[in-house]
Amino acid sequence: MTSRYDVAVVGGGVGGLLTATRLAAAGRHVVVLERNADLGGKLSTRTRDGFTFDTGPSLLTLPALLDEVFQQAGTSLADEVQLHRLDPSFRYFWPDATTVTFRDQPIATAEALEAFSPGAGAQYLAFLGHARNIWNISERTFFAGDMASPWSLLRRLRSPRDFTQIDALRTLNARGKKMFDDPRLQQWLGRYATYSGSDPSRTPATLACIAAVEADFGSWYVRGGLGALRDAIVRVAQRAGVEIRTQSEVTALEATRRRVTGVRLAGESITAPVVVVNADAEHLYRDLLPDAKRLHAVQQTERSTSGVAVLVGVEGRTPLIEHHNVWFSRDYAREFNDISANRVPSDPTIYGCVSSVTDASQAPAGCENWFLLINTPSDDTINARDVGPWMLEQLAAVGPDLRDRARFAEVIGPRDLAERYRSPGGAIYGTSSNGRRAAFRRPAMRGPRRGLFLVGGATHPGGGLPLVTLSSRIVTQLILRSHRQR
Ligand SMILES: Cc1cc2nc3c(=O)[nH]c(=O)nc-3n(C[C@H](O)[C@H](O)[C@H](O)COP(=O)(O)OP(=O)(O)OC[C@H]3O[C@@H](n4cnc5c(N)ncnc54)[C@H](O)[C@@H]3O)c2cc1C
Numbered sequence: 001m002t003s004r005y006d007v008a009v010v011g012g013g014v015g016g017l018l019t020a021t022r023l024a025a026a027g028r029h030v031v032v033l034e035r036n037a038d039l040g041g042k043l044s045t046r047t048r049d050g051f052t053f054d055t056g057p058s059l060l061t062l063p064a065l066l067d068e069v070f071q072q073a074g075t076s077l078a079d080e081v082q083l084h085r086l087d088p089s090f091r092y093f094w095p096d097a098t099t100v101t102f103r104d105q106p107i108a109t110a111e112a113l114e115a116f117s118p119g120a121g122a123q124y125l126a127f128l129g130h131a132r133n134i135w136n137i138s139e140r141t142f143f144a145g146d147m148a149s150p151w152s153l154l155r156r157l158r159s160p161r162d163f164t165q166i167d168a169l170r171t172l173n174a175r176g177k178k179m180f181d182d183p184r185l186q187q188w189l190g191r192y193a194t195y196s197g198s199d200p201s202r203t204p205a206t207l208a209c210i211a212a213v214e215a216d217f218g219s220w221y222v223r224g225g226l227g228a229l230r231d232a233i234v235r236v237a238q239r240a241g242v243e244i245r246t247q248s249e250v251t252a253l254e255a256t257r258r259r260v261t262g263v264r265l266a267g268e269s270i271t272a273p274v275v276v277v278n279a280d281a282e283h284l285y286r287d288l289l290p291d292a293k294r295l296h297a298v299q300q301t302e303r304s305t306s307g308v309a310v311l312v313g314v315e316g317r318t319p320l321i322e323h324h325n326v327w328f329s330r331d332y333a334r335e336f337n338d339i340s341a342n343r344v345p346s347d348p349t350i351y352g353c354v355s356s357v358t359d360a361s362q363a364p365a366g367c368e369n370w371f372l373l374i375n376t377p378s379d380d381t382i383n384a385r386d387v388g389p390w391m392l393e394q395l396a397a398v399g400p401d402l403r404d405r406a407r408f409a410e411v412i413g414p415r416d417l418a419e420r421y422r423s424p425g426g427a428i429y430g431t432s433s434n435g436r437r438a439a440f441r442r443p444a445m446r447g448p449r450r451g452l453f454l455v456g457g458a459t460h461p462g463g464g465l466p467l468v469t470l471s472s473r474i475v476t477q478l479i480l481r482s483h484r485q486r
Helices: 014-023 063-072 106-116 120-140 150-156 160-164 170-177 184-197 205-217 226-239 281-288 292-300 333-341 382-397 414-421 465-482
Strands: 001-006 007-010 029-034 044-047 051-054 083-086 090-093 101-102 221-223 243-245 250-255 259-264 266-272 274-277 306-315 324-327 350-354 368-375 406-412 452-454
Touching: 001 007, 007 014, 007 259, 014 029, 014 063, 014 226, 014 465, 044 226, 044 306, 051 226, 051 306, 051 368, 063 226, 063 465, 083 184, 101 106, 106 205, 106 250, 120 160, 120 170, 120 184, 120 205, 170 184, 170 205, 184 205, 221 226, 226 243, 250 281, 259 274, 274 281, 274 465, 281 292, 281 465, 306 414, 333 368, 350 382, 368 382, 382 406, 382 414, 452 465
Parallel strands: 001 266, 007 029, 007 274, 029 243, 090 324, 274 452
Antiparallel strands: 044 051, 083 221, 090 101, 250 259, 259 266, 306 368, 306 406, 324 350, 350 368
16 A cells, blocks of 8 residues: 655654644645654653653743744644743752752842852852853754754854854863852753753753753743643644554655655555654664664764653652752762763762642642653663662652652663664663764754655754754754745
């Protein structure tokens, strides 16, 4: 059997669905093919015994980017989901029992920091000025188009000053030391490297802009959990006319020497002059369109970190926690050295999301839905079933002891991520941002044949919901420019 479309999208992750929506809104006949029974890719949920957990993203930043796609499809994000701007945004804990709470307004955060560490309030505000500038420049340069070569970026710079101001030659750690006297706040800034699964001692200081984005544009939650966002993305795609097929694994791309012609599924071929691959680039060049040169290039880039997550249904209420919490390790350098050496960190930083703090629908009355996450190497041989219980012990040593109050605990590890989403090693964010050239070494959005495009965390500009949404914007522009409708 053969069906015909203008565009076939391989993978129903956020990047695939948003690109499909944009293209359908521009009049293209689009099909999305997803191998799993569920859509959304890593944006996923688990429900059990009245508890709901977001097993992927739990924090939404820059919702305006998603709103742009929804507007293109004739609706708005606010019409489709109930957005909630979190205040406080995060609570941070250190092993010496000190803690500080970040607020939704920079001034309120600066006051909290001043009480936490004298002098830090002013340092934080000075830092935000610097980080905002990076964001403003990056938005109109790095994020404004593809990265076919360093020239594509250079062309978008207004002057050499733009380049110096994005702070790409310094590491995030070095920037932290320059801006903050207190080592705890240097560690806090380094955490933003993990938003792209990277190491703060190797990530360009450009990533400091994420802290400004959070401070200025907010940390957001979607009522009902981020699964409600996934459902809205699917709904809007379908309303825009996208045809969506689940349990439809693409086994190969069909192509001539010059151009793609479609995709193959078990027992079926789909003809399309444009194929957008939302699956990982390593899977693409190894399995779908074998290409030794490109596969080698992808394998030379460093993968982002993976993680071990524990979902805990907890009885009772835990004092002092917020919706988003971080328990920092004693020594960040050691933690990332462990990860580089392909070991699960012996003293990990633990992220804890308890969305029932904000949204009672996420846990039974009087209970809490704990999602715990540590960074690990992207290595699908890690035995997450052993690491999970150990994480609860580690947390008990520096924060709340959930073990006696746990109704159940489920573990998700790198192998689960690798198998469910075909992300090599269970990498959460595609390729990492480690090193000055990382941004230029991500697999290109334009594939090696005419009509082949990549979208999502494994290509430009990287992983995380906001960047994947930007990826869908950039790739759609490339497609519409090069494949005008006749
Ligand atoms: C534990 C965890 C926590 C996270 N936390 C956050 C957070 O708080 N905030 C944030 O912004 N981001 C977060 N992220 C990152 C975010 O989820 C991802 O960057 C984003 O969802 C990736 O989207 P994507 O479009 O790149 O594709 P993916 O989600 O990787 O989807 C790709 C899809 O392609 C499908 N596929 C692969 N091969 C084939 C094939 N051959 N045929 C058909 N289908 C195929 C896969 O099944 C999958 O559904 C987190 C991720 C994880 C795992």
